[in-house]
Amino acid sequence: MSARNSNHGTADQSAEKLWGGRFEAPTNKFVEEFTASVQFDQRLYAHDIQGSIAHATMLEGAGVLTTAERDLIVDGLTAIRAEINAGQFEWSIALEDVHMNVESALTARIGDVGKKLHTARSRNDQVATDIRLWLRDEIDRLTRSLDHLLKGLIDLAEREADTVLPGFTHLQAAQPISFGHHLLAWFEMLLRDRERLQDCRKRVDALPLGAGALAGTTFPINRDHTAELLGFARICENSLDAVADRDFAIEFCSVGALMMVHFSRMAEEMVLWSSQQFGFIELDDAFCTGSSMMPQKKNPDVPELVRGKSGRVVGHLIALITLMKSQPLAYNKDNQEDKEPLFDTVDTLAGCLRAFGDLVPTITVKRERMREATRAGFTTATDFADYLVRIGVPFRDAHAVVGAAVRRAIALGCELKDLSLAELQQLESRIGPEVYGALDIDAALAARDHRGGTAPARVRAACLAARQRITA
Ligand code: ARG
Numbered sequence: 001m002s003a004r005n006s007n008h009g010t011a012d013q014s015a016e017k018l019w020g021g022r023f024e025a026p027t028n029k030f031v032e033e034f035t036a037s038v039q040f041d042q043r044l045y046a047h048d049i050q051g052s053i054a055h056a057t058m059l060e061g062a063g064v065l066t067t068a069e070r071d072l073i074v075d076g077l078t079a080i081r082a083e084i085n086a087g088q089f090e091w092s093i094a095l096e097d098v099h100m101n102v103e104s105a106l107t108a109r110i111g112d113v114g115k116k117l118h119t120a121r122s123r124n125d126q127v128a129t130d131i132r133l134w135l136r137d138e139i140d141r142l143t144r145s146l147d148h149l150l151k152g153l154i155d156l157a158e159r160e161a162d163t164v165l166p167g168f169t170h171l172q173a174a175q176p177i178s179f180g181h182h183l184l185a186w187f188e189m190l191l192r193d194r195e196r197l198q199d200c201r202k203r204v205d206a207l208p209l210g211a212g213a214l215a216g217t218t219f220p221i222n223r224d225h226t227a228e229l230l231g232f233a234r235i236c237e238n239s240l241d242a243v244a245d246r247d248f249a250i251e252f253c254s255v256g257a258l259m260m261v262h263f264s265r266m267a268e269e270m271v272l273w274s275s276q277q278f279g280f281i282e283l284d285d286a287f288c289t290g291s292s293m294m295p296q297k298k299n300p301d302v303p304e305l306v307r308g309k310s311g312r313v314v315g316h317l318i319a320l321i322t323l324m325k326s327q328p329l330a331y332n333k334d335n336q337e338d339k340e341p342l343f344d345t346v347d348t349l350a351g352c353l354r355a356f357g358d359l360v361p362t363i364t365v366k367r368e369r370m371r372e373a374t375r376a377g378f379t380t381a382t383d384f385a386d387y388l389v390r391i392g393v394p395f396r397d398a399h400a401v402v403g404a405a406v407r408r409a410i411a412l413g414c415e416l417k418d419l420s421l422a423e424l425q426q427l428e429s430r431i432g433p434e435v436y437g438a439l440d441i442d443a444a445l446a447a448r449d450h451r452g453g454t455a456p457a458r459v460r461a462a463c464l465a466a467r468q469r470i471t472a
Helices: 003-018 024-035 038-061 067-085 098-116 123-159 179-204 223-230 239-244 247-273 301-324 333-362 367-376 381-390 395-412 421-427 441-447 456-471
Strands: 164-169 172-178
Touching: 038 067, 038 098, 038 123, 038 223, 038 333, 067 098, 098 123, 123 179, 123 239, 123 247, 123 333, 123 456, 164 179, 164 367, 164 441, 172 179, 172 367, 172 441, 179 247, 179 456, 247 301, 247 333, 301 333, 367 441, 381 395, 381 441, 395 421, 441 456
Parallel strands: none
Antiparallel strands: 164 172
């Protein structure tokens, strides 16, 4: 809010002060500010006006407003929207919230007809409608942004299908995997988030208007008409629930929290991989910053920030779920506190999606470093054991033979494939020269040739399928 706007409410109070109300003025001002929401809910103005236009249109259809009255109201609201869009609207804390600011501006503009807009409506069903309209649009925006990131991941995965790196368990080198395969694991996590987002949208997509304060209205309203005008898939079926329900917001924040947890895992891997110790990737200069003291530093700030921001979204989920706990039906002013956590969840998700969506395509993959780490980590040990099983050694015995071979390689400071056949045969006489095929990293990768496997051919097929799955 501009300084001029935030002073709006104090003008009267200073006048009161002039009349000598020296004690009450500051108290009034505080309570006014304490109970007001316009500082943050003004963000809902476009959806508030959209809802009001639909409400007035429905009222005219139901014969509650005349056509001339409806036209005046709709034109007035349209003009107010343009004024707000242009940054020329004066918000007043004294008018408490976005709803009363818009309504009083309407009456100031078109006269007493403006006072008819609130017929058959309460701020309780109005605010519930506004949030749903707003959140539905935001979900669609977030989904588009998520799709951009998902496509970026598929592109990179396709390009890096043949790139090998050590897969980890316990952050210890485990088995060779395709880097594309790893990226597609990220894709799967985020695709589930996309599904959850779409599923949550279904519960957002219902109309509360018509519920009034809690018990409905005595006017002959047509809720289906309002729903149709606002593009809602259905109406809220119970007037009490319509004004009391914020499940959809909690659900959204829980989807958001899980999404942020996924982002934080991706972020953590980017931070690790871009470290000197791993050296698997390099992040673009445009996404990093330096140190004010250490000239050599290039810090992965963007992934670090994304990782850090997961905390606030998880916090917002806790805030909303706690806000709702034990609230008696129907509407309570507590629910005014739903907006800031919800807004910040949307903003944080939008920021992180944009950051990752833009960063992922610029990642430089250091293929040689990845391969080097795969070689150094004895990552084909399981393949060695599988080979022994194929030539008749029971798996437990095979496991022990390979363990001994690894010990030997560590002692000699070499890789498994550098151990001579004679040396290997000392451990297990049935070992033949084909063992070296099993120890080959690319062979190990290609051998995992089944759906969900890391064979480069499977990764490429999974990329093709992934493109279909985004649009499905
Ligand atoms: N600013 C309020 C909110 O965000 C609007 C609804 C107020 N309703 C009421 N009966 N005081 O929840």
